Amino acid sequence: MLKDLFPKKKRYATVAPHPGARDKVPEGLIEKCKRCGQILLGKELEKHLKTCPHCGYHFTLTAPERIQITLDEGSFEEFDADLTPGDPLLFPDYPSRVAKAQEATGLRQGVVTGRGAICGCPVVVGVMDSRFIMGSMGSVVGEKLARAVEAAVKFGLPVVLFTVSGGARMQEGIFSLMQMAKISTALARLNESGLLYIAVLTNPTTGGVTASFAMQGDIHLAEPGATIGFAGRRIIEPLIRQKLPDEFQTAEFVLEHGMLDQVVHRKDMRTLLATILSLHPQGGETVGCGTAL
Amino acid sequence: MAVELPFExxxxxxxxxxxxxxxxxxxxxxxxxxxxxxxxxxxxxxxxSIYRDLTPWQKVQIARHPERPTTLDYIRGMCDDFVELHGDRSFREDAAIVGGIARFDGYPITVVGTQKGRDTKENIFRNFGMAHPEGYRKALRLMKQAEKFGRPVLTFIDTAGAYPGTGAEERGQGEAIARNLIEMAALRVPIVCIVTGEGGSGGALGLGIGDRLLMLEHAYYSVIAPESAAALLWKDASQGQRAANAMSITAQDLFRFGIVDEVLPEPFGGAHRDPAAMIRTVKTAVSGALASLRERPSVDLSTSRYDKYRSMGVVMGGATHSRLVDTAVGDEGTNGAELEPEVQDSRH
Known part of the structure; x- marks a missing residue:
């Protein structure tokens, strides 16, 4: 064959990356977009509030990050930071899972609550953290949110809750189910007081959290692409013996089915929250929102 | 032909x-x-020896027994003049939840409950007692109606859970349950809830907020079905038995935790062995619960209902613990104060 007379010389040699090389990239320096696969620099990602500038994918935020980008600088005052879970059922491995989550997150529990201001509007906020056993709701999450809502009633403030949760925390059994009831009773009081409650649903918000406070707001907002639903895909698919379409249980799907008011890009969330808050002047509040304090 | 359980x-x-x-x-x-x-x-x-010391898993099997009295059996057995009411007024009727008005102890009441079938055909019609959002919305409509006419609400809970299907998701299963929770928390008339068989997670809680929670002796009430818990924890749904034992889901556990107010004894071997006796027991208990609530003003009801749910949960650290104990006063909360040491003991 003629081809054999002109052997193609390999111009490049393939060099396998050093096995450890991947791990040596400092944490947070680069990140790969989970949707479009683009490599993003950490700094660039931070500038876009952890959303992909190419496809708009929203990365998960930790509770401290969420507070930082949502509330006015220096306005946050935390409630009940010292509460930690008990182990009421003496469930196998539960205390060690809690300890591991505490070590990994630096938080005592899967929700951070407190008061602060958004563009000058005072609010009570609660922010869940998905790193903490899937953001699951146990007794402390319920207790902290109920106390936060009670504080809002006491101070006459609106409430903004950012949800991210796999649902109830199995390891606390019936106690975690009853947290849905507990937060609901607290929010019923907030309703009676005529105070505003905005739920912001982020990826993912499912199970018992969807079946309680995530869906009890006066206004429901969500981040684009967030998974929002009651039963998980893993439960529905075997039941109906079909693969569900990709858009099933996305924020856009839930918006279309009438359960949300708006799907809002992260970069616009703070401004929108401030606008909504300013349209709900609360009792005792004299300073208009949007004005610098 | 009687249905027998494996352990029998x-x-x-x-x-x-x-x-x-x-x-x-x-x-x-x-x-x-x-x-x-x-x-x-x-x-x-x-x-x-078999029936005196039933394991949690055996209780789950009794709670699921196909011949166990259903919600309609209780309603018809306990009340007069039952008028069934249908539909959620916005989408459709859901046969997995039944409800209506009836006379109990001479007074009008509203009754609502999940309804299972007796055979395959009826179970398909009832969707095995697993409600869609329209079922929860029908229940809410009837409860708001009860509030308008100032009559108490009685709910019967016997469901494996809210139905997890595509239609249910599209129509907002989460929203429907969430709305029931917040509306029931604020309802101005007395609510008595009874778990008669399976208390399956959010689907049960969606009819389960009230002033009194009663539970039959062999009923269970759980945050997640034992099989699903096993599937999540050990990737093996057949380990339901192990999960049932680990999760403290029996009426006796929940009474100890202060979540259930009263456990109603079942006939020897389970409610299905003597449905008439079971219905009489439930009737007496409901009668007592409603009598004690009937005279209470709605403001008082709302406060005690708030305190009841507010005190549920076990947390550590800070001022919390003492606060929990402090708030666990009154008739609902007495068990809460002693919660922890008792839980510790129960393990061994």
Whole structure:
């Protein structure tokens, strides 16, 4: 064959990356977009509030990050930071899972609550953290949110809750189910007081959290692409013996089915929250929102 | 033909033997009465030992027994003039939840409950007692109606859970349950809830916020079905038994935790062995609960309902613990104060 007379010389040699090389990239320096696969620099990602500038994918935020980008600088005052879970059922491995989550997150529990201001509007906020056993709701999450809502009633403030949760925390059994009831009773009081409650649903918000406070707001907002639903895909698919379409249980799907008011890009969330808050002047509040304090 | 449960097998075999012996006596004319008496005593002791110490998993099986009285059996057995009302007024009727108005102890009440079927055909019609959002919305409509007319609400809970399907998701299963929770928390009339069989997670809680929570002796109430918990924890749904034992889901557990106010004894071997007696027991208990609530003003009801749910949960650290104990006062909360040491003891 003629081809054999002109052997193609390999111009490049393939060099396998050093096995450890991947791990040596400092944490947070680069990140790969989970949707479009683009490599993003950490700094660039931070500038876009952890959303992909190419496809708009929203990365998960930790509770401290969420507070930082949502509330006015220096306005946050935390409630009940010292509460930690008990182990009421003496469930196998539960205390060690809690300890591991505490070590990994630096938080005592899967929700951070407190008061602060958004563009000058005072609010009570609660922010869940998905790193903490899937953001699951146990007794402390319920207790902290109920106390936060009670504080809002006491101070006459609106409430903004950012949800991210796999649902109830199995390891606390019936106690975690009853947290849905507990937060609901607290929010019923907030309703009676005529105070505003905005739920912001982020990826993912499912199970018992969807079946309680995530869906009890006066206004429901969500981040684009967030998974929002009651039963998980893993439960529905075997039941109906079909693969569900990709858009099933996305924020856009839930918006279309009438359960949300708006799907809002992260970069616009703070401004929108401030606008909504300013349209709900609360009792005792004299300073208009949007004005610098 | 009675449906027998796996753990009842030794007892059933023994009873069959006794029958055989009796027949033998009749046919051959040989007196075996001594042997029969011995075996009968043995069967009685065996039954005692089986039913006195049921494991959580065995209770789950009894709670799911197909011949257990259903919500409609209780309503028809306890109330007069039951008028069933249908539909959520926005999408459709859901046969997995029944409801209506009736007369109980001479007073009008609103009744609502999940409804299972007796056979396959009826179960398909009832969707195995697993409601869609429209079922929860129908229940809410009836409860708001009760509030308008100032009559108490009685709810019956016996469901494996809210139905997890595509239509249910599209129509907002989460929203429907969430709305019931917040509306029931604020309802201005007394609510009495009874878990008669399965108390399956959010689907049960969606009819389960009230002033009194009663539970039948062998009913269970759980954050997640034991099989699903096993699937999540150990990637093996067949380990339901292990999960049932680990999760403290029996009526006795929940009473100890202060979540259930009263456990209603079942006939020996389970409610299905004597439905009429079971219905009488439930009727008496409901009668007592409603009588104590009927005279209370709605403001008072709202406060005690708030305190009841507010005190549920176990947290550590800070001022919390003392706060929990402090708030656990009054008739609902007395168990809460002693919660932790009791839980510790129960383990061993």
């Amino acid at each position: 097998k030794p007892l059933i075999e023994l009873r069959l033997k006794i029958e055989e012996l009796k027949q033998f006596t009749e046919e051959k004319g040989i007196d075996m009465s001594v042997e029969v008496a011995t075996l009968e005593a043995k069967a009685k002791a065996l039954a005692e």
